[in-house]
Amino acid sequence: LKRMVILSGEAYSKIILHASKYVHTPVSGILIGNGTGNDVEVIDAIPLFHTEILAPMLEASLSMLDEYCTQKQLKIVGIYYGQEFNSDDRTTIVPQIADKIRSQFPSAFMLMVDNGKFGNATKEVAVKLYSGAKWALDQNLQLKDATNSFGLLESYMSRDLQWRLTDFEGHLEDPKKDWLNESLFK
């Protein structure tokens, strides 16, 4: 029984835009969604950091996201991250965070930005899925409504929307900027 992770176009776009905005540093964020039957539907991606993850701001953002999810009847389902360099397989503390998420949501997973495919992100899925006890590579990732989703990302990038995306770190410097990016695509 294959468990699929179904990534919405909106979540996928936010991950790629976040990584595009901060190409020279590691990026990370949280994925929210729901379990539907056997699968996991990822509804949104919340960009958090463009520096190495450290505990205090991670805890602050996770606490607030828990509350946000409760309000929206969603769950924290995974974490995404990207490294500056191609073929950099350092995961730093990301698996530990994914473990913590999994203690609350057993189907939790990790998504890593695939730097090799990043330049072609509007045509092929430029993230890799990791799951299981040892966070092994998992092929069961699907981009929801792929043609449409790729088209949307293409239009967002042509409009340079990555410069209007705010992550939690950016919000900490300017609270008027929304780290949940609710009106980014409107």
Add this chain to the structure above:
Amino acid sequence: LTKMEVENFEKILSATPHDYTSARELLKFLRSSKVRRSDLVTRYGYKLLTDKSSILPEIELWDVYEQVLIAAFDTSNNQVAQECLNKIVRQFGDKSIRVKRLLAMQKESEGNFKAAEAIYNQILEIEPSNALTMKRQIALRKSALDYQSAVKMLNEYLKIFPTDMDAWMELADLYLSLSAYKLAAFCFEELLLALPHSSHIHNRYAEVLFTLGGPDNIRNARKYFAYSYELVPNSSNLKALFGICTSAIAFASTRQGKGDKENTMIFQWAHAKLMEEYKTSAPQRVSLLQALRLPSENQ
């Protein structure tokens, strides 16, 4: 502040892309602030150079060529890079160290690390303490994912140039990427000695202390976050306020911190400040702040 400046320039230039005076100002600003916006430099810098280079005096012209060249490497714009490099070599020849370094950077951008390394070694034979070249060698190690070498070389560099604060920051980041928190903390301690009024460094040091964990580190983290807020007590420093809150929460969960009145008070003060700020700047998120709570005393 610098980010807002950049954003202002961005707004002006996207509305009026032929505003060459603003483009020139932006490039000047980016050169001095060292903010990395290679996309803007490639776009507006190259336009300035091709359309209106006459407004630049000789000495600034070549600084801009170099700046656009490096930005073009950064954005993988090989055509722009080659054009700028050709102009620079035609003007200055290819024997100077500065030009050699740019040629080596082109090799780097092509992924030809061996050729780049050979040029850097050449330069260091002529000028053994050429700081910029030493830094390029370290950058090469990073690109090659050879972090242990990068750390070793950066430490050697800092023995020669111990007051290079950018290098200390780079080393701190490198240690953090290797989860070497104690070593990262040491770098931040050096930075604090040199830059005792930097709220940013106080925050980062506090973050590392908290990550190291344990009641003493957590209580100290809280103090450094608090001091950071003293240095910059406004809405651009929410990290300090959130830091105080999470440190206080973590401290209250330890044996030493449980029921500590000072801890409780500082938490309530910081939390109230956050609420105040959110009510004006992010009213739809006020409810999320309620998730930050001290553990109940009965636990």
